[in-house]
Amino acid sequence: MAKSKFEYVRDFEADDTCLPNCWIVVRLDGRNFHRFSEQHEFKKPNDDRALQLMTKCAQTVMQELEDITIAYGQSDEYSFVFKKKSRWFKRRASKFMTHVVSQFSSSYVFYWKDYFKDQQLLYPPGFDGRIVLYPSNQNLKDYLSWRQADCHINNLYNTVFWMLVQRSGLTPVQAQDRLQVNEVTTKKIKLPKEAEEKEVEVTRIRTKVVPLHCDIIGDQFWEEYPEILADDS
Amino acid sequence: MAKSKFEYVRDFEADDTCLPNCWIVVRLDGRNFHRFSEQHEFKKPNDDRALQLMTKCAQTVMQELEDITIAYGQSDEYSFVFKKKSRWFKRRASKFMTHVVSQFSSSYVFYWKDYFKDQQLLYPPGFDGRIVLYPSNQNLKDYLSWRQADCHINNLYNTVFWMLVQRSGLTPVQAQDRLQVNEVTTKKIKLPKEAEEKEVEVTRIRTKVVPLHCDIIGDQFWEEYPEILADDS
Amino acid sequence: MAKSKFEYVRDFEADDTCLPNCWIVVRLDGRNFHRFSEQHEFKKPNDDRALQLMTKCAQTVMQELEDITIAYGQSDEYSFVFKKKSRWFKRRASKFMTHVVSQFSSSYVFYWKDYFKDQQLLYPPGFDGRIVLYPSNQNLKDYLSWRQADCHINNLYNTVFWMLVQRSGLTPVQAQDRLQVNEVTTKKIKLPKEAEEKEVEVTRIRTKVVPLHCDIIGDQFWEEYPEILADDS
Amino acid sequence: MAKSKFEYVRDFEADDTCLPNCWIVVRLDGRNFHRFSEQHEFKKPNDDRALQLMTKCAQTVMQELEDITIAYGQSDEYSFVFKKKSRWFKRRASKFMTHVVSQFSSSYVFYWKDYFKDQQLLYPPGFDGRIVLYPSNQNLKDYLSWRQADCHINNLYNTVFWMLVQRSGLTPVQAQDRLQVNEVTTKKIKLPKEAEEKEVEVTRIRTKVVPLHCDIIGDQFWEEYPEILADDS
Numbered sequence: 001m002a003k004s005k006f007e008y009v010r011d012f013e014a015d016d017t018c019l020p021n022c023w024i025v026v027r028l029d030g031r032n033f034h035r036f037s038e039q040h041e042f043k044k045p046n047d048d049r050a051l052q053l054m055t056k057c058a059q060t061v062m063q064e065l066e067d068i069t070i071a072y073g074q075s076d077e078y079s080f081v082f083k084k085k086s087r088w089f090k091r092r093a094s095k096f097m098t099h100v101v102s103q104f105s106s107s108y109v110f111y112w113k114d115y116f117k118d119q120q121l122l123y124p125p126g127f128d129g130r131i132v133l134y135p136s137n138q139n140l141k142d143y144l145s146w147r148q149a150d151c152h153i154n155n156l157y158n159t160v161f162w163m164l165v166q167r168s169g170l171t172p173v174q175a176q177d178r179l180q181v182n183e184v185t186t187k188k189i190k191l192p193k194e195a196e197e198k199e200v201e202v203t204r205i206r207t208k209v210v211p212l213h214c215d216i217i218g219d220q221f222w223e224e225y226p227e228i229l230a231d232d233s
Numbered sequence: 234m235a236k237s238k239f240e241y242v243r244d245f246e247a248d249d250t251c252l253p254n255c256w257i258v259v260r261l262d263g264r265n266f267h268r269f270s271e272q273h274e275f276k277k278p279n280d281d282r283a284l285q286l287m288t289k290c291a292q293t294v295m296q297e298l299e300d301i302t303i304a305y306g307q308s309d310e311y312s313f314v315f316k317k318k319s320r321w322f323k324r325r326a327s328k329f330m331t332h333v334v335s336q337f338s339s340s341y342v343f344y345w346k347d348y349f350k351d352q353q354l355l356y357p358p359g360f361d362g363r364i365v366l367y368p369s370n371q372n373l374k375d376y377l378s379w380r381q382a383d384c385h386i387n388n389l390y391n392t393v394f395w396m397l398v399q400r401s402g403l404t405p406v407q408a409q410d411r412l413q414v415n416e417v418t419t420k421k422i423k424l425p426k427e428a429e430e431k432e433v434e435v436t437r438i439r440t441k442v443v444p445l446h447c448d449i450i451g452d453q454f455w456e457e458y459p460e461i462l463a464d465d466s
Numbered sequence: 467m468a469k470s471k472f473e474y475v476r477d478f479e480a481d482d483t484c485l486p487n488c489w490i491v492v493r494l495d496g497r498n499f500h501r502f503s504e505q506h507e508f509k510k511p512n513d514d515r516a517l518q519l520m521t522k523c524a525q526t527v528m529q530e531l532e533d534i535t536i537a538y539g540q541s542d543e544y545s546f547v548f549k550k551k552s553r554w555f556k557r558r559a560s561k562f563m564t565h566v567v568s569q570f571s572s573s574y575v576f577y578w579k580d581y582f583k584d585q586q587l588l589y590p591p592g593f594d595g596r597i598v599l600y601p602s603n604q605n606l607k608d609y610l611s612w613r614q615a616d617c618h619i620n621n622l623y624n625t626v627f628w629m630l631v632q633r634s635g636l637t638p639v640q641a642q643d644r645l646q647v648n649e650v651t652t653k654k655i656k657l658p659k660e661a662e663e664k665e666v667e668v669t670r671i672r673t674k675v676v677p678l679h680c681d682i683i684g685d686q687f688w689e690e691y692p693e694i695l696a697d698d699s
Numbered sequence: 700m701a702k703s704k705f706e707y708v709r710d711f712e713a714d715d716t717c718l719p720n721c722w723i724v725v726r727l728d729g730r731n732f733h734r735f736s737e738q739h740e741f742k743k744p745n746d747d748r749a750l751q752l753m754t755k756c757a758q759t760v761m762q763e764l765e766d767i768t769i770a771y772g773q774s775d776e777y778s779f780v781f782k783k784k785s786r787w788f789k790r791r792a793s794k795f796m797t798h799v800v801s802q803f804s805s806s807y808v809f810y811w812k813d814y815f816k817d818q819q820l821l822y823p824p825g826f827d828g829r830i831v832l833y834p835s836n837q838n839l840k841d842y843l844s845w846r847q848a849d850c851h852i853n854n855l856y857n858t859v860f861w862m863l864v865q866r867s868g869l870t871p872v873q874a875q876d877r878l879q880v881n882e883v884t885t886k887k888i889k890l891p892k893e894a895e896e897k898e899v900e901v902t903r904i905r906t907k908v909v910p911l912h913c914d915i916i917g918d919q920f921w922e923e924y925p926e927i928l929a930d931d932s
Binding site: 474475480560561570574576577589590600605 | 708809
Binding site for chain 1: 238239240241242243245246247261264293297327328330331332334335336337338339340341342343344354356357358359360361362363364365366367372375376378379382
């Protein structure tokens with residue numbers, strides 16, 4: 001069994017080390033979650049069980065993997081931020097990406113029944129992931145603000161859309177048309193407090209991983225938790 | 234909610250398109266599966282339930298994702314080969330890697346009970362993944378041969394090791410010592426047929442995904458299934 | 467003089483190894499050569515001295531650097547093909563790119579006077595470079611055919627354009643308009659033999675580096691010189 | 700002339716955009732300059748003509764290319780620092796590397812006679828180049844300090860080595876042995892002022908590119924020229 005004859009194929013693997021001294025962000029997204037949420041009868045616009053399960057999975061990822069300082073999630077996506085100085089797996093990009101999505105995906109199935117009770121999981125769901133580097137603290141804050149602003153806009157749209165469908169009796173197509181016409185007006189709508197509270201999920205470490213619901217676009221959050229960006233954290 | 238102010242952060246995402254006209258291989262490995270197999274009382278040297286579950290997950294990956302022409306697995310690892318001409322997700326490396334490990338990981342938990350029955354899954358397992366490109370058919374065959382040769386050597390070692398422990402009453406340390414002394418002799422040992430049959434797991438598509446157990450190092454396999462390497466497959 | 471304190475900065479250099487078993491092509495282009503050719507009074511459409519100087523530089527590159535099997539040039543660009551199996555500088559992309567453009571650029575100034583005689587070189591010219599990998603022989607042939615087809619079209623256009631300006635007395639703007647109107651007709655024009663002969667420059671090695679002028683799109687060239695693509699060449 | 704049939708080969712070119720918001724450093728090194736300096740009778744340990752020619756080339760590079768804020772050189776190497784915010788050529792790594800080495804190489808031949816007078820240039824020299832990214836100002840300063848410390852140590856060694864050869868009549872081998880034995884003592888030797896002055900070459904822009912000779916490891920230099928690291932410079 002000539003092993004050595006074939007081993008040259010190892011040289012084809014490329015080095016994918018992340019640039020040192022940069023924040024490493026892995027963001028995952030559900031695959032075909034529009035269909036998945038319909039088939040599993042998610043409540044609209046926000047399903048508490050689904051959001052809580054997502055956050056449980058994010059907590060598991062942060063407990064199992066090393067050097068994650070903060071995670072931010074909404075709907076079917078979650079971002080994980082690894083420390084600038086992390087040397088985990090020699091900063092190989094593929095390791096960061098695949099460990100995050102793998103742990104998240106297996107946790108999603110494992111903890112499903114804790115949140116969905118009698119609602120059966122019909123098939124194993126999929127998530128994809130990507131990796132992005134941010135050199136400065138400001139770049140990282142702006143990344144998280146970008147996700148939160150995006151989340152807020154989506155939440156706003158969905159909340160009004162489902163009000164029109166559920167309370168005003170419009171069809172989905174009619175609701176969509178109405179929202180396009182009134183795009184400017186819509187942006188001025190004040191969300192009901194309950195919608196806002198479901199809006200964001202932030203988890204972070206002090207000694208343990210805890211979920212938070214708060215604004216991360218302004219300065220207040222970062223002043224309150226300086227350890228998140230601490231150089232030696 | 235100034236969204237545009239933050240959107241510049243999208244430009245930090247790097248392009249990771251795979252070189253065209255190359256075979257794309259994604260290989261995944263179990264994380265800490267030594268511990269995992271002990272805690273879940275896997276039979277040694279090979280646990281049929283675990284091998285069959287791995288193959289079920291590989292079949293699911295091949296059914297759910299596009300353009301996978303062959304997969305090869307052993308123990309807690311599995312390799313998936315995407316077609317040379319695949320244009321799936323514009324050949325972005327992160328998409329290939331994360332979709333494979335995500336679907337595999339969620340399937341592992343989802344189908345666990347079908348193979349392990351009353352043996353409870355204690356926690357969600359993790360898998361990592363990597364991606365490698367192979368320009369020629371010969372390179373790809375040599376990659377698969379490398380994995381099969383590696384599998385055979387490990388299987389041989391494990392089979393003899395556990396015989397010494399289970400039948401000859403040696404302690405694990407004694408068995409290890411014995412095998413080091415007799416490295417040459419060990420290589421000449423003929424494996425019992427039952428061990429060999431558990432050795433390899435190959436799945437492939439004709440119209441459906443089927444598991445096979447056969448030698449892929451020689452030419453016979455490739456002559457029998459020319460469609461695996463077919464340029465337009 | 468604490469040297470070690472600073473040496474961590476070496477870790478920021480990324481690995482840029484080229485995938486094994488692929489043809490490595492480095493193509494260079496003159497920087498602002500439109501301006502350069504005017505200031506140095508190049509004859510239009512083709513300046514023999516400039517073409518011969520380009521080819522002399524390409525020969526020098528092929529003699530000084532290792533593993534280049536063929537080079538193809540036109541106008542102010544030149545492509546160099548390194549062997550599939552080359553292990554030169556561990557296949558680091560930056561080494562291939564920069565050595566080629568550096569040797570070419572210094573040679574351009576060094577040999578200028580041999581071709582331009584009393585015509586003074588007014589300033590040191592610049593060239594940029596890029597690197598591309600091609601997995602199969604067909605991909606490589608198609609790359610070279612792409613450059614030759616591009617060259618032929620440019621040469622055709624320039625030859626007719628300058629005929630209109632030099633012999634028919636049109637202004638450059640008028641000539642440009644006329645060519646746009648008659649695009650289809652233009653493509654049918656048969657180039658004068660002298661224009662065609664100046665069209666392409668191919669250099670290659672047998673034991674020494676020689677310039678050739680011939681068609682490389684058809685099969686004949688490749689059948690005549692099989693050693694160019696020979697696996698072990 | 701079917702051009703379109705071949706154009707698919709363009710898709711094989713990989714994207715090599717540099718991560719935004721990082722300092723981009725291109726460092727070039729002479730190829731076989733040990734031999735080159737012997738054949739051109741460079742004075743030892745430092746040849747003023749060669750150092751001044753190197754600096755003239757660096758100035759030319761800084762004048763011709765965009766967004767270079769500082770360059771640092773010694774012996775046969777030179778580092779060029781592009782601004783963090785540079786958008787030159789969309790931050791493509793290959794463009795930065797090849798433009799720098801090309802302009803430097805052609806300038807070396809072009810300006811040779813201004814510094815070496817009757818000493819003929821025997822053949823066109825070569826330089827290789829590499830590119831490295833530095834996310835923070837401190838990383839960049841440490842990079843430059845690393846080069847200057849390296850330069851100082853080499854200069855020290857060479858100065859003492861050539862003193863032993865030229866003034867004490869030792870053979871090169873004897874001088875080498877002597878230096879190895881007395882490594883600690885050597886480090887305490889105070890360089891003659893003339894050697895130190897030849898040590899470093901720093902060029903930078905205010906409105907024009909000027910060469911400087913000074914210490915860049917301490918804070919003083921950076922406090923004196925804050926515009927070098929200015930965010931909007």
